[in-house]
Amino acid sequence: MKRVFALTFFLFCNYVNAENTIIAIVNGDLVSLKSIENELFQANSKKEKIDLVNSRINIVIQLQKAAELNLLPTKKVLEDNLLKISKNNEQNFNTLSKYIHLDEIKNEISEKLTILNLQRFITKNLMVPEEQIINLCANDNPIQDQKQIKVAQIIISEMDDNLSIRAFLNNLASHIKKGASFKAFAKLHSQHPSYHNGGVTEWLDVKGPILEKLDLLDKKEISGVYVTDFGFAIAIKVDERFVSSKLKECKQRVIYNYADIYYSDWLKNLREKANIKIYYEKLL
Numbered sequence: 497m498k499r500v501f502a503l504t505f506f507l508f509c510n511y512v513n514a515e516n517t518i519i520a521i522v523n524g525d526l527v528s529l530k531s532i533e534n535e536l537f538q539a540n541s542k543k544e545k546i547d548l549v550n551s552r553i554n555i556v557i558q559l560q561k562a563a564e565l566n567l568l569p570t571k572k573v574l575e576d577n578l579l580k581i582s583k584n585n586e587q588n589f590n591t592l593s594k595y596i597h598l599d600e601i602k603n604e605i606s607e608k609l610t611i612l613n614l615q616r617f618i619t620k621n622l623m624v625p626e627e628q629i630i631n632l633c634a635n636d637n638p639i640q641d642q643k644q645i646k647v648a649q650i651i652i653s654e655m656d657d658n659l660s661i662r663a664f665l666n667n668l669a670s671h672i673k674k675g676a677s678f679k680a681f682a683k684l685h686s687q688h689p690s691y692h693n694g695g696v697t698e699w700l701d702v703k704g705p706i707l708e709k710l711d712l713l714d715k716k717e718i719s720g721v722y723v724t725d726f727g728f729a730i731a732i733k734v735d736e737r738f739v740s741s742k743l744k745e746c747k748q749r750v751i752y753n754y755a756d757i758y759y760s761d762w763l764k765n766l767r768e769k770a771n772i773k774i775y776y777e778k779l780l
Contacts, residue, residue: 519549521773522556529778545779554763557770559607562614569609577605618762619755626699630739633746640738643702645711648678648695648734651688653727661728665721669730672718678732688726696734711736 520527529536532548539545562568581601650668652661668685672678682695690697702711706722713719713733721728740746 517778519775519778520553521771522553523560523771525556525560527552527556542779546774546776549774549779553772553774554767555607555611557767558611558614558763561766562610565614565617567610567613567617569606569613573609574602574606577609578602581605615755615759619759622751622755622758624751624754629747629750630743632750633740633743640740642739642741642743643711643736644699644739645702645707645736646699646734647697647710647731648682649688649690649697649724649729649731650678650682650686650695651690651724651726651729652685653687662721665728665730669718669720672732678718695731699737699739 517529518526519529519532527549532552535548536545539548578601650665652665655661655664668676668681672681679694683691685691686695688695700707702708706724709722710719710731710733713731715734716732719731721730723729
């Protein structure tokens with residue numbers, strides 16, 4: 497009986513020690529075998545085990561950087577995601593809260609949301625040139641069935657004196673018709689953020705009554721006063737083109753792919769700078 501107890505105790509201790517075995521150290525943080533134990537069951541070779549460890553190290557590096565940048569999800573965000581999980585599994589929140597692996601679920605959700613926050617933060621200012629997107633999407637849908645225009649606008653939402661905005665814009669339009677620079681007036685008077693580049697917009701789909709009217713303008717012909725979400729405006733048509741109506745969908749895919757490559761390179765560089773020690777001998 498004592499021998500059976502001793503054997504059982506020995507096996508139990510080995511199990512506890514195994515799941516708490518340190519398999520890597522990342523910038524001073526310990527990575528235990530337990531953190532990848534579920535995945536290890538499916539690993540059939542040492543190489544696969546090493547790949548799992550490296551994958552976990554990448555996660556730890558990202559979590560460390562996110563914590564440094566204060567990008568951790570709030571308690572409310574975590575609770576909202578748990579609520580979604582319970583609804584998707586047709587369970588109420590009270591039932592889920594009694595689940596024995598709830599802490600593991602919470603931790604997994606927290607890690608995924610944290611890394612998602614980091615990915616968005618790192619790629620938020622990534623810019624893909626418009627012409628490059630069009631070239632990449634040219635074969636996606638060769639039918640150019642959507643007209644787009646660029647316009648330059650002078651937009652005013654409020655004024656200090658008693659002169660009405662409409663009258664002021666009409667006065668500017670009169671000077672522009674006589675040869676004054678629209679770009680100069682836009683930089684001087686427009687209250688829209690586009691003032692710095694002379695009021696020129698990005699490419700706009702010709703949809704809706706305002707853009708349809710602006711599309712009828714000849715180049716450099718000035719519009720009458722019209723109302724936008726930002727205030728009263730006058731405009732000239734700068735350029736026009738036809739593109740695929742699916743360009744926007746393709747553009748999103750291209751930007752996503754660029755962001756994915758950019759983030760992967762950024763993570764690779766971050767890992768190269770990290771202090772990492774892997775105990776390969778423990779991955780039998």
